[in-house]
Amino acid sequence: MTKKNKTAIIRKEHFNAAHRLHNEHWSDEKNKQVFGKCNNPHFHGHNYDLEVRVVGFCDQDTGYVMDAKLLSDLIKEKVLNDFDHKNLNLEVDDFKTLNPTAENIARVIYERIRPHLDEELELKITLYETQRNVVEYPAR
Numbered sequence: 001m002t003k004k005n006k007t008a009i010i011r012k013e014h015f016n017a018a019h020r021l022h023n024e025h026w027s028d029e030k031n032k033q034v035f036g037k038c039n040n041p042h043f044h045g046h047n048y049d050l051e052v053r054v055v056g057f058c059d060q061d062t063g064y065v066m067d068a069k070l071l072s073d074l075i076k077e078k079v080l081n082d083f084d085h086k087n088l089n090l091e092v093d094d095f096k097t098l099n100p101t102a103e104n105i106a107r108v109i110y111e112r113i114r115p116h117l118d119e120e121l122e123l124k125i126t127l128y129e130t131q132r133n134v135v136e137y138p139a140r
């Protein structure tokens with residue numbers, strides 16, 4: 001078999017979380033104007049769908065880019081255990097001073113996973129905040 005192209009392995013996961021979009025440097029009025037219903041002081045929730053995409057060459061011995069079970073365990077340990085059924089603003093340190101937009105959540109997920117992958121593997125995070133609002137990090 002020739003080893004010409006890289007292969008992508010994609011692990012799909014899911015978590016529920018509450019959040020509030022808010023900029024503490026702005027007035028209540030401006031926050032309401034910019035973030036609308038997402039600025040609700042009582043928070044609101046989403047059913048987030050997550051895709052973690054790892055790209056690399058298949059190992060000749062295993063036929064794996066990486067073991068999907070190891071990837072699943074990594075996502076659980078580094079992301080889902082902290083995010084699932086949590087209030088992101090109040091319970092996750094990353095968002096104490098960072099607005100938990102879909103863009104920022106995707107970047108935080110990337111930064112939590114990246115250090116634990118082999119350097120030659122590429123990583124991309126796709127986060128579905130709603131069925132119609134999707135972000136990718138990094139965008140390439």
Ligand SMILES: Nc1nc2c(c(=O)[nH]1)N=C([C@H](O)[C@H](O)COP(=O)(O)OP(=O)(O)OP(=O)(O)O)CN2
Pocket residue numbers: 021038100101102103129130131132133
């Ligand atoms: N660039 C971004 N824009 C918005 C974000 C975000 O994270 N990044 N987030 C929100 C709100 O948190 C929320 O996601 C908005 O929900 P909603 O407007 O209800 O989204 P739907 O896709 O379900 O809405 P429809 O209007 O029914 O399509 C807002 N913007």
Ligand SMILES: [Zn+2]
Pocket residue numbers: 019038044045046
């Ligand atoms: Zn929201």
